[in-house]
Amino acid sequence: MRSAVIVDVVRTASGKGKVGGALSSAHPVSLLADTLRALLARTDVDPASIDDVIAGCVSQAGDQALNIARNAVLAAGIPESVPGTTVDRQCGSSQQAVHFAAQGVMAGAYDIVVACGVESMSRVPMGYSSVDQHPTAPLGARYPEGLIGQGISAELIAARWKFDRETLDAYSARSHQRAAKIAAEGGFDDEIVPISIGGSMHDRDETVRASTTVEGLGTLKPSFVDDGLARRFPEIEWRITAGNSSPLTDAASAVLIMSEEKAAQLGLRPRARFHEFAVAGSDPLLMLTGVIPATQKVLARAGMSIDEIEAYEVNEAFAPVPLAWQHDLQADPDKLNPRGGAIALGHALGASGVRLLASLVTQLEATGGRYGLQTMCEGGGMANATIIERL
Numbered sequence: 001m002r003s004a005v006i007v008d009v010v011r012t013a014s015g016k017g018k019v020g021g022a023l024s025s026a027h028p029v030s031l032l033a034d035t036l037r038a039l040l041a042r043t044d045v046d047p048a049s050i051d052d053v054i055a056g057c058v059s060q061a062g063d064q065a066l067n068i069a070r071n072a073v074l075a076a077g078i079p080e081s082v083p084g085t086t087v088d089r090q091c092g093s094s095q096q097a098v099h100f101a102a103q104g105v106m107a108g109a110y111d112i113v114v115a116c117g118v119e120s121m122s123r124v125p126m127g128y129s130s131v132d133q134h135p136t137a138p139l140g141a142r143y144p145e146g147l148i149g150q151g152i153s154a155e156l157i158a159a160r161w162k163f164d165r166e167t168l169d170a171y172s173a174r175s176h177q178r179a180a181k182i183a184a185e186g187g188f189d190d191e192i193v194p195i196s197i198g199g200s201m202h203d204r205d206e207t208v209r210a211s212t213t214v215e216g217l218g219t220l221k222p223s224f225v226d227d228g229l230a231r232r233f234p235e236i237e238w239r240i241t242a243g244n245s246s247p248l249t250d251a252a253s254a255v256l257i258m259s260e261e262k263a264a265q266l267g268l269r270p271r272a273r274f275h276e277f278a279v280a281g282s283d284p285l286l287m288l289t290g291v292i293p294a295t296q297k298v299l300a301r302a303g304m305s306i307d308e309i310e311a312y313e314v315n316e317a318f319a320p321v322p323l324a325w326q327h328d329l330q331a332d333p334d335k336l337n338p339r340g341g342a343i344a345l346g347h348a349l350g351a352s353g354v355r356l357l358a359s360l361v362t363q364l365e366a367t368g369g370r371y372g373l374q375t376m377c378e379g380g381g382m383a384n385a386t387i388i389e390r391l
Contacts, residue, residue: 002259004105005270005391008043009255009358010035010193014205014346017121017248022206024122024250026197028057028064032118033075035252038193039114040078043256043268047077051110053084054101056093056117057350058379059124060086068118088350089279090379091317093117094253095353099384101257102274111262116254117351126248126349143284145232150379151224151245153287154318155236160286161324165239168319169217172244172343175316179340180210187339187366191358207247207346217243244319249346253354272361275371275387276302282381288317290383291325291375298373298385306331309387310369313356315376316341325375339363352376353384364390 012035015023023031032055040047055069069084089096094117101115139147158168182188183205194203222238223245230236263270278298282290291314299306306329314322314336326336339359342352353376360372368390375385 001106002108002261004102004257004274005260005263006272006361006388007256007258007263007268007270008039009191009354009361010039010042011191011253011351011355011358012195012251013192013203014207014348015202015250016206017250017348019122021122021250022202023120023195023197026120026195026250028118028120028123029068029071029075031120031195031250032068032072032116032252034195035193035254036072036076036078036114036116039254039256045112045256045266048079048081050078050082050112050114053082053114053116054097055084055086056095056097056353057086058088058090058093058119059126059128059349060088061128062124063120064124089382089384091315091347091349092353092376092378092382092384093350095356095374095376095384095386098255098353098357098386099277103277105257105259112258114254114256115354116252117354118252119349119351120250121248121348122250147284149224150287150317151240152229152233153285154240154245154320155224155238156233156286157288157320157324158239159235159237161320161327163320163323165218166214167323168239168244169214171319171323172217173212173214175337175340175343176209176212178338179205179208179344182339183208187362191362205345207249208340208344217241240318244343246317246342246347249348251346251348251351251355253351253358255354255357270391271365272388272390275389278385280383282383284381287379287381288321288377289324290381291321291377292328294383294385295325295329295373295375298387302387304371304387309371309373310335310367311338311360311363311372312336313360313372313374315347315352315356316343317347317377319343321377360388
């Protein structure tokens with residue numbers, strides 16, 4: 001089987017996912033199209049040689065409806081002969097796009113492919129294209145009490161793993177501090193592609209707050225409690241706030257993947273090689289714990305231990321997620337999201353998988369590490385996990 005390599009990976013800087021956010025005036029098709037153009041300009045690859053463009057997007061409605069991958073391909077001026085398709089594995093959508101792209105290369109179905117993702121949470125709010133999860137809906141026969149939102153799942157994880165409020169807030173403050181330090185050192189500059197908005201360039205993550213402290217986060221009120229939920233889940237102490245959750249975000253990201261042979265033929269130096277993949281399902285009530293079995297699965301498939309991995313990117317949808325993962329995997333906290341995570345950098349749903357990949361590749365290059373792992377919890381109780389090898 002052929003190997004699949006990463007030639008380059010880029011992302012936009014994050015914008016707050018609300019009216020007035022830095023990227024809120026950008027149509028998501030344009031946002032992804034600009035990112036695709038920037039990726040191809042950096043690598044000087046003939047756009048007509050691309051076999052497919054696979055995009056992750058969660059809320060495929062409104063401005064993000066009707067196959068945003070194909071629309072972005074056309075908006076980017078890429079030849080009409082290049083197709084595009086859009087996938088939804090919830091928060092892991094663009095990580096799944098990466099899996100499909102790399103696996104297609106390894107199987108011989110593709111020579112050159114782009115995996116990417118986009119989400120404009122200011123223009124297409126989370127839940128805009130939601131399914132009825134009431135007990136009387138089709139899932140009610142299996143889940144008679146009804147499924148719950150991710151914020152409640154995060155509360156249940158915090159309760160089960162016994163993470164108190166200070167632990168959650170301390171982790172969240174660390175995410176901002178790490179991201180702010182990397183930004184101040186110019187460590188994000190190579191992965192961020194500037195986006196022109198209203199005559200100015202957006203090239204700095206709008207969601208990072210260097211001044212974040214545990215004390216400040218401690219003043220925030222829980223975000224998800226109400227009387228009905230308090231009666232249903234009496235074990236919850238209600239510790240999840242806006243401060244220890246990932247913010248609503250607008251962003252896009254893209255990665256150029258090809259066979260190692262094709263890269264050599266084109267005179268391109270790959271940055272990393274895909275080593276192993278896994279995807280797992282998990283309890284849809286806890287929902288966000290799938291990162292644990294997905295990681296165990298990918299490590300087993302690779303024949304590796306967690307100690308052989310030199311950097312981990314575990315999506316910070318909520319602080320309890322990476323903390324529970326770290327606890328169960330007995331992972332080194334210094335290797336966990338060393339450049340900050342989604343609590344600081346934002347979680348633009350469909351774009352986040354490739355954003356994590358950009359962070360992972362850059363971190364391995366900066367430290368000389370060989371193997372990196374990324375994993376992403378997903379709505380409905382799922383997770384993707386990927387191991388890459390720096391070249």
